[in-house]
Amino acid sequence: MTPADLSRTVLHAVHRAVAENALRAPVPARVRVERTRPGGSGDYACAVALQLAGDAGLPALEVARILRERVAAEPGIGRVEITGPGFLSFTLDAPGDSDRAVLDAVREQGSAYGHGGALRDEVLQFHHAREVRAAVTADAVRRLVVSQGARVRISCEEAGEMGAAGEAEWGLLGVTVDAYGTPPVTxxxxxxxxxxxxxxxxxxxxxxxxxxxxxxxxTRWGLLRPASHDRAPLGDELLVQGEGNPLFLVRYAYARTRALTRGATALGFTPATVAAPYESSARPLLDLLADHPRVLLAAARHRAPDRVARQLEAVAHAFFDFHDSCPPLPSGDEKPSAAHRSRLALAEAAGTVLAGGLSLLGISAPAHL
Known part of the structure; x- marks a missing residue:
């Protein structure tokens, strides 16, 4: 990570803090980072918290804590400390370390990668009309906010679309309702x-x-993929077995990652994360995996399952680009190498993220298509 990259990373954290209403201050046009002076802490230092404190109406130390939370998990950042009256001091990862940390986190956390406790203090009560898209959207939003620690209750204006039969059909879509009618205020x-x-x-x-x-x-993909203020296209294109259908693309990418694991097992080798940098064609996929926890939290905060669907599409496209240029399995008489093991680790991590994201949308991830 260069100083310019670090500056953009810190500026992005400021944008996020303002967008999430954690910080109320004008976003500066740029953020300056400098090499730490002799005797200082970390590789680089930044005074942006002191710069924003006045407009934010907060102590510089509190602004620094808000920004540290949003910078610390970014790729390439090893450690973020707060020093003095509110300076942020950054220690950068060695090349490859941040990538390995992301892949290790995906492997350890599995389909729960990206889940967290940012909303653990929230008790939410969603209310929707007796209509299938509203019901499916409320269910997906419940899954998202629960993944971030919130407690949730869902109520529907009236009983299911067609009485008991309608409720059964909603059940086939994974929808559950905790109560019918408008809950009392007290x-x-x-x-x-x-x-x-x-x-x-x-x-x-x-x-x-x-x-x-x-x-x-x-049905669930068709209802959830568009933003809630847009009409949901629900034509037969959702069933097309081709890469032009985003749902097929995402599920096919997952199935391909499982096939790679089976192929590696047959060849007698297993995945392994390495500290050495990956090939340049792996960078978009690695960046998307690193960004996945932030995407899930933003989708939960904004009640926007469509953000998860778009993230999964981006991961699927990046996986296939990586797969085609850096095959995880050896060909012909080629022997499995360290590069193949590290590529397989990345492919398996992509599959884990795809399966976890589909689960949050209430959609299955078949290992064979």
Missing amino acids: SPAGPSAPLIPVRPVPAGATARELLERLGPDA
């Missing part, structure tokens, strides 16, 4: 959490119609 136990309405553009079809035509996975 109860004998005290005031309830305020209702948060979930109001996407309606699907224009019932759960039964969509299930009969598309099945549960394609």
